[in-house]
Amino acid sequence: MAAPIYDKSYGKAKIATHEFMEYESEKLNKLIKKLKQDGNDQIAIDIGCGTGRHSFVMARHFKTVFAYDFSPNMIDEANRIRRDREIQNICFFVNDFEYEKLIDEQQFYGKCDLVVASFGMGSFVEDSNSMLRRFYDWLKPGGYLFISFYNANSITLNVTPTWRDSALVAQIDKDNNSLEVNLTPKTRFNIFCKLFDTGIEGPINRIFNVDSISTYPMIMALLPNNLLENEFAHAAFVVADKTLAENKAGQNGYYVIVTAHKPPQATSGYSNVERILQDLNAEYEVLEHQPVLSMEDVKREVGPLAKCIIKTLLIRHKDTEEFVAVLLQSEKRLDMNRVADLLGVNRYHIHFAREKEILQLNLKREFQNETGESL
Template sequence: MSKSKKFWDNASKNYDNTEERFEYIHSKSRENAKKYLNDGDIVLDFGCGTGTTSCELSSHVKQIHAIDISPKMIEIAKEKAIVNKVENVNFEHGEIFDKKYEKESFDKILAFNMLHTVPDPHLVLNKINELLKPEGLFISITPCLRDKMSFLVSMQIQLVRIMCKVGIIPVPIRRLKSIELDDLMVKGNFKTVETEKIYKDASSYFIVAKKV
C-alpha cells in the first residue's frame, strides 16, 4: 500500500468530523453543483472521500461512478449509500487514470476538495478533459490556501506544511490561489462557466468549466 493510501485510510476514521467546521462551504458547493446536473447525466466523482457529495447529488442524475484511492473511505461511502438508500452510485477504490475509463464517457466530472492534493494538477485536468463528452462540464471546489483565512486556520496550515516537509503527511498539499485555478482551467482546455469564492474560516473556489 502506498503512503498516500495509508494516510487517507487512517484519516477516514475521523474525516467527517474534521470536515464539520467547513460544512457551510461543502453545502454551498453542493447546492451550486445541483444547478448543472440533469436526470440523464452519467457522472464521475473523482476523489469522493466518504461519499457525502455523491449520495446527496445522486437524486439529480442518472448514475454516479465515485472513486477514491482510499479503500477505507470507500467502505464508509458504501455504508452511507445503504443507510440513505442510494442505489445509483457505484463506489469503487480506484484512480482517474485507470484504463477502464473510456474517452468521452462522462457528462459531468466532480472534483471536490482534492485538486490541491494531487501530484500533478495539469495532468489530472488533461485526463478529466479527455474523459468528458463534448461540451461536458467539470465541477470543482478547491481550498485556496494562499487566499483569505482565519488566524486559526492559518496556524493549522503552517503546521500541515511542516508535517508535509518531514514526511508525516505524505500528500503534496498545495497552497493555491484562485487565479492559479483559473489558469489551470485555461491550460486544461476548459472554458469557465461560473466561479464563486466561498468563505468560512478559509477560502474555497467553486468552478464550473466546460470542455472546449
C-alpha cells in the same frame, strides 16, 4: 482510521469549514439541476468521493455515478451507506486517481455530463495539467467540470490571528505545500496541497470555458470558532462571506470553486483516426500506454519509432486571426523568428495557438507549450 468518524466529525465543530461544505453543496446542486433540466443526466464522476457525500446527491439525478477514492476505509464506509439506502446506480472504487488508470474508465471516456472533484480535491493532485486533461477527455462536448482548491490568495496566509481557536479544520502550510488536517484532537494528518493560483487558472482557461470562479469563506476563516457559535454573528458573517464570494475584485477566500465546461464543438482526435481507419477497412492494433504529455514521454513509450514522428504545430496571427500549420521532426524545436521571416510578418504578431483556439477549428487536438514542443 478517519473513515468511521469522518461524516460525524469533519466540518461539524469547525464552523468556517462547515459553511464552506454547505456553500459548495449549494453551488453543486444548482449545477446538477441545470444539467438535469437540459437532459444531460446520464453519467457523473466523483473524484475523491470520500464517504460519498456528493455521490449520493448525484445518484438522485444521474443514471450512473462512478465514484473513486484512494482510501479503502472511505470506500468501505461509502458502500455500507449505499447498501443501507439500497442505492443501485453508484459504483464506488478504491483507486488512486493520480497514479492509476481508473476502473471502468473506458465506460465513460468522452461520455460524462459532469466531473466533480470537490472539497479542495484539485489541490491534492501534484500534476495539475495531467489532471485537467484527463477530466477534459472524460467529458462529452458541453459537459461540466466542478472542482475546488485551497486558495494561494487566501487572506489567512497574510494575517496571523492571535487566537488558537480556529474555525477551520485544515490549516495550509504554504512553505511546505502541505495541509494539516485536525479531524479530532487525536486524529491529525498531513497531506500534499498545491494551492490555486494563476499557474492552475491558466491551464483551466486554455482548455475549458470557465463559467465561474468563487472563493469562500474569507471573513469566517479569520475568526475564532467560539465567536461564530453566536447565532447572530454566525448569520451575519455568512451573509458577508457569500457577498464577497462572487466579487471578482477580491478573490481572497480560503477555498476556490471553479465551474467550467468543455467547448461544445470539441472532437476527439482518437475517434477521428479510428473512424478513418474503419472507413478504409484498414487493419490496425490499439496499443495501451501511459499518458504522454511531452515528446520525451512519446520517445519513452514508443521507442526507436520516435525518430519517424512528425509533430504538427499551429501558429496564429494575432491581428488577422489566421492559422499556419508547421510540420517538424519531433526532436527539433521551432524557430519562431524564421517562421515570421517566411510569412513576412513581425515576430511579435504571431504566437503558438492556444488549446481553446485549436479546439474551435474542430481539428484533432494537439497540445503544445510555448517552446513549440508538442504535448
